[in-house]
Amino acid sequence: MQEEKDILDEVTTGDYKYGFVTDIDTEIIPIGLNEDVVRLISSKKNEPQWLLDFRLKAFRYWVTLPMPEWAHLQIPEIDYQSISYYAAPRKKEGPKSLDEVDPELLKTFDKLGISLVEQMALSGMAVDAVMDSVSVKTTFKEKLAEMGVIFCSFSEAVHDYPDLVQKYLASVVPYRDNFYAALNSAVFSDGSFVYIPKGVRCPMELSTYFRINAANTGQFERTLIVADDDAYVSYLEGCTAPMRDENQLHAAIVEIIAHDRAEIKYSTVQNWYPGDKDGKGGIYNFVTKRGICKGDSSKISWTQVETGSAVTWKYPSCILQGDNSVGEFYSVAVTNNHQQADTGTKMIHLGKNTKSTIVSKGISAGFSQNSYRGLVRITKNAENARNHSQCDSLLLSDKCGAHTFPYMEINNETAIVEHEATTSKISEDQIFYCNQRGISTEDAVGLIVNGYAKEVMNKLPMEFAVEAQKLLAISLEGSVG
Amino acid sequence: MKRRKFNLMLEIKNLHANVNGKEILRGINLTVRPGEVHAIMGPNGSGKSTLSSVLAGNPVFEVTEGEVTFEGKNLLDLAPEERSCEGIFLSFQYPVEIPGVSMVNFMRTAINEHRKYKKQEPISASDFLKLMREKREVVELDNKLASRSVNEGFSGGEKKRNEIFQMAMLEPKLAILDETDSGLDIDALRIVANGVNKLKSEHNATLVITHYQRLLDYIKPEFVHVLYKGKIVKSAGPELALELEEKGYDWIKKELGE
Numbered sequence: 001m002q003e004e005k006d007i008l009d010e011v012t013t014g015d016y017k018y019g020f021v022t023d024i025d026t027e028i029i030p031i032g033l034n035e036d037v038v039r040l041i042s043s044k045k046n047e048p049q050w051l052l053d054f055r056l057k058a059f060r061y062w063v064t065l066p067m068p069e070w071a072h073l074q075i076p077e078i079d080y081q082s083i084s085y086y087a088a089p090r091k092k093e094g095p096k097s098l099d100e101v102d103p104e105l106l107k108t109f110d111k112l113g114i115s116l117v118e119q120m121a122l123s124g125m126a127v128d129a130v131m132d133s134v135s136v137k138t139t140f141k142e143k144l145a146e147m148g149v150i151f152c153s154f155s156e157a158v159h160d161y162p163d164l165v166q167k168y169l170a171s172v173v174p175y176r177d178n179f180y181a182a183l184n185s186a187v188f189s190d191g192s193f194v195y196i197p198k199g200v201r202c203p204m205e206l207s208t209y210f211r212i213n214a215a216n217t218g219q220f221e222r223t224l225i226v227a228d229d230d231a232y233v234s235y236l237e238g239c240t241a242p243m244r245d246e247n248q249l250h251a252a253i254v255e256i257i258a259h260d261r262a263e264i265k266y267s268t269v270q271n272w273y274p275g276d277k278d279g280k281g282g283i284y285n286f287v288t289k290r291g292i293c294k295g296d297s298s299k300i301s302w303t304q305v306e307t308g309s310a311v312t313w314k315y316p317s318c319i320l321q322g323d324n325s326v327g328e329f330y331s332v333a334v335t336n337n338h339q340q341a342d343t344g345t346k347m348i349h350l351g352k353n354t355k356s357t358i359v360s361k362g363i364s365a366g367f368s369q370n371s372y373r374g375l376v377r378i379t380k381n382a383e384n385a386r387n388h389s390q391c392d393s394l395l396l397s398d399k400c401g402a403h404t405f406p407y408m409e410i411n412n413e414t415a416i417v418e419h420e421a422t423t424s425k426i427s428e429d430q431i432f433y434c435n436q437r438g439i440s441t442e443d444a445v446g447l448i449v450n451g452y453a454k455e456v457m458n459k460l461p462m463e464f465a466v467e468a469q470k471l472l473a474i475s476l477e478g479s480v481g
Numbered sequence: 482m483k484r485r486k487f488n489l490m491l492e493i494k495n496l497h498a499n500v501n502g503k504e505i506l507r508g509i510n511l512t513v514r515p516g517e518v519h520a521i522m523g524p525n526g527s528g529k530s531t532l533s534s535v536l537a538g539n540p541v542f543e544v545t546e547g548e549v550t551f552e553g554k555n556l557l558d559l560a561p562e563e564r565s566c567e568g569i570f571l572s573f574q575y576p577v578e579i580p581g582v583s584m585v586n587f588m589r590t591a592i593n594e595h596r597k598y599k600k601q602e603p604i605s606a607s608d609f610l611k612l613m614r615e616k617r618e619v620v621e622l623d624n625k626l627a628s629r630s631v632n633e634g635f636s637g638g639e640k641k642r643n644e645i646f647q648m649a650m651l652e653p654k655l656a657i658l659d660e661t662d663s664g665l666d667i668d669a670l671r672i673v674a675n676g677v678n679k680l681k682s683e684h685n686a687t688l689v690i691t692h693y694q695r696l697l698d699y700i701k702p703e704f705v706h707v708l709y710k711g712k713i714v715k716s717a718g719p720e721l722a723l724e725l726e727e728k729g730y731d732w733i734k735k736e737l738g739e
Contacts, residue, residue, distance in 0.1 A: 429577045435561035436537050436571050437591040437647065438598070447590060451581025451630070
């Protein structure tokens with residue numbers, strides 16, 4: 001209760017509070033992208049030949065591709081040669097313990113509200129923090145290792161578990177998947193790797209915090225999560241960036257694999273810098289997230305709260321290959337000022353009795369454009385597939401846009417597919433009603449918006465739900481009235 | 482009793498207000514003291530609901546002239562939420578639905594805003610739930626209603642009871658009941674009116690806006706005013722309401738030479 005109070009208090013003072021820059025000695029390679037840069041990144045990370053070969057193949061494919069233009073987005077041309085593709089907090093050796101981590105860096109994470117030390121001691125949440133391109137510290141590694149759970153940075157995984165990485169890397173999102181997937185495959189710097197062995201329920205939430213700090217850099221991380229038979233894991237991802245006048249590029253890939261009866265919950269609170277109120281600056285967020293329910297009766301659930309970024313282009317998807325497998329997508333996407341979001345999901349039903357649920361809540365304010373784009377594909381052999389989609393849009397101004405692009409491809413007549421969509425507006429009457437009871441307009445908007453998004457927010461783990469509620473309110477500050 | 486007569490709560494002087502450029506209120510004068518119940522009656526379109534909206538601060542209406550003082554403060558300077566925290570409560574004629582926002586959450590936010598205004602700490606969870614339980618009984622409001630979204634799917638009668646429930650929770654100094662009787666059957670009317678009466682004290686005042694005498698059988702006013710074409714054209718004791726019930730408004734129009 002006190003927490004909610006704090007949330008409301010914060011609404012009245014909130015701005016983009018993650019907009020600070022940490023003064024850390026950072027190693028940045030010169031801007032530009034060519035084969036030598038790809039080789040340089042690979043060598044900086046002491047990668048094996050097979051990984052370099054993978055990167056080079058991806059790069060050579062990427063140069064043949066045009067930037068995709070099918071989304072409902074206005075993106076100025078991006079000069080991919082003006083970006084630095086690798087930035088890392090400078091260090092001699094990888095930190096062995098928290099004592100060896102640059103204190104400035106730890107202070108940054110403190111400011112972000114993720115004190116690693118505290119996390120280790122108290123909260124029972126394992127955190128991998130990625131600053132610019134490099135994974136800084138993974139907490140709780142030892143404790144998890146006892147259960148056979150692997151949770152480490154992607155680079156470490158490449159060295160310590162090469163067979164696993166090689167087996168699963170690009171198995172869900174091949175480098176040929178799309179423009180940004182190819183780019184990421186060529187230049188990805190770090191990210192997180194998770195492996196849950198057979199029959200293990202991961203006892204704590206695993207979490208990665210991504211932070212872009214250095215200027216003129218792009219961030220290209222890669223996350224790979226594998227849950228073996230009967231395993232369970234809940235994974236959280238958070239992101240913030242400093243306020244900068246220029247646009248910064250973020251192009252990540254997340255691949256998740258669920259084997260027989262495994263369940264993976266993936267939650268995101270995306271709060272990259274959205275640009276200022278005139279639309280200057282902000283992160284371009286082009287992300288490919290896809291999971292495969294490989295095994296029978298497996299389940300993958302995506303939950304996302306998207307409040308940040310100048311441009312968001314992401315479609316966390318599920319391939320329901322195993323019979324009786326389940327895919328879920330719960331999304332709240334908020335756009336304010338000049339933000340643009342084109343987000344949604346793909347549910348690809350391959351197995352029998354597969355089931356998918358889509359709940360998308362778009363909230364548009366200011367001059368923003370907010371699109372839901374989703375595909376439900378029922379293939380020929382997917383007997384008795386079920387899908388329920390619900391796409392709601394809430395408009396807070398008369399200058400913003402909300403769009404819904406549902407695609408359905410149904411090739412099996414036993415399928416039951418439902419699609420519901422609503423569009424609503426916060427009315428002046430609702431606001432005045434709240435005002436009359438003593439609730440200010442800002443708080444009323446926060447209350448109504450959080451009520452509207454409740455169905456999705458309830459899917460978030462507790463720790464995230466509170467932060468996400470705050471974010472919703474703050475992102476919409478000044479958007480009504 | 483004597484002292485309170487000198488104790489002004491609400492003082493409206495020559496109040497004019499427009500909506501969309503059209504003048505609705507054309508010089509209202511009214512004084513309300515603690516402990517008093519005033520009824521404002523009048524034919525459709527006379528400005529009754531506008532008066533309640535203007536007092537509550539609905540931004541749709543523009544005050545063009547006059548002043549309103551509430552407990553010595555210039556009411557027109559205050560934002561609607563500040564007026565609420567100062568102790569003005571409006572029971573809406575058409576309470577709006579707010580999907581997704583539970584009554585519990587809504588009321589807790591409102592109560593805590595009032596407490597913050599008075600520089601008090603937020604109410605504890607257990608105290609709040611106790612208060613909800615206690616005040617629900619005032620209007621015989623179902624526990625289930627309290628856990629639903631604000632007014633969503635409520636019947637007409639439930640919405641009105643919910644208004645009085647909120648009034649009980651916020652304990653206003655001045656309650657404005659805007660056609661609280663409209664759309665109520667006789668049982669609901671009794672429950673709502675009893676609720677209002679239970680909340681009455683010598684420290685608070687009530688402004689009852691209504692078309693009909695029947696609500697005034699339950700909530701007994703000391704003063705009855707007739708609002709016509711944006712002005713109070715007649716003020717008297719409770720007998721005026723009975724007269725209006727009997728004769729309608731035409732005789733007043735005649736008196737005014739229309």
